[in-house]
Each structure stands twice: as C-alpha cells, then as structure tokens.
Amino acid sequence: MNQRPTIRLLVLDIDGVLTDGRVYLDERDGETKSLYYRDLDALAEARRAGLDLALLTGEDSAMVGILAGRLGIGHVKTGRKDKLTGLQEIAAETGIALSETAYVGDARRDLPALQAAAMGFCPGDAHPALLADPSCIRLTRHGGAGAVEEAIGHILAAAPAA
Helix, strand or coil, X not given: CCCCCCCXXXXXXXXXXXXXXXXXXXXXXXXXXXXXHHHHHHHHHHHHCCCEEEEECCCCCHHHHHHHHXXXXXXXXXXXXXXXHHHHHHHHHHCCCHHHEEEECCCHHHXXXXXXXXXXXXXXXXXXXXXXXXXXXXXXXXCCCCXXXXXXXXXHHHCCCC
C-alpha cells in the first residue's frame, strides 16, 4: 500500500501562490497585492493542526515582511531565485526533513523544490512545466484564489488520525 508522507512543514511561494501573481504599482512606487481570505483561514487551520509554516520567495521587498508578520509566519527566505537551496535552508533551520515537507510553487524555477519535497503542489494556473510534471500535485484552484486552502486540505486529509 502506498502511504502518504506525514507533513510537518508547509513552505509557500508568495507570488502566484498566496497572491494571484499581480502587483499593482502606484504613482509613489508603492505596490499592492491581494490575498484570499479562505487561504488565510486555511493557514490558521494548518497552524492549529500543528503544521510549521514558511515563506520562500524570489522577491526581496518590504511587502514580504509585512505579509509574514500579518500571517504570523516566522520562517521566511527572501531573494531566493534558487528555490531548492531556499527549501533546503528552511528545512535545516527548522530541523524538519524534506521527507516531512510540502511545498507550493507556481513558476518554472519552483520545480526542483517541488520535486525535492515530500509533497509538491502547484496551482491550477501554474507554469505548464509544473502542470506536466508527475511529481507535482496539480490543484484545481488558482494562485491567490484558494490554491493554498486546497493544498492544506490535501495535507490535513493525508495526516494520520490522532
């Protein structure tokens, strides 16, 4: 019988996963992004279920810190274009093995991290290379529109009964 791994750490890309990948710029060079409340509720549920949460992004802006603070996520790696190295750093810092880690990413550069994690998820609107990769669990919902909620649902459903 093929048993699903026990996941203790959920690592999320931001743009295209927690957000829809759009950035709105204003005349003062400020940026705005939107979040989906059901994804936020699912993150709270994941935390209550005992999952450790982390953010891994290629971006390095003040918005990342604001987002992490708002979500109560302490493990954050910014400016990481090499997602596999970033994922390995988070695993080492948390002391949680990749075999107990899930990752959600949407871009081509996320693929090595998705393949290295015990469970790799990609939103339904992810890059075609991810959608075609058999190691990625393809979500039906899009980034910024419930993909995180759906991934957490899969993780919690696969968790052993307490």
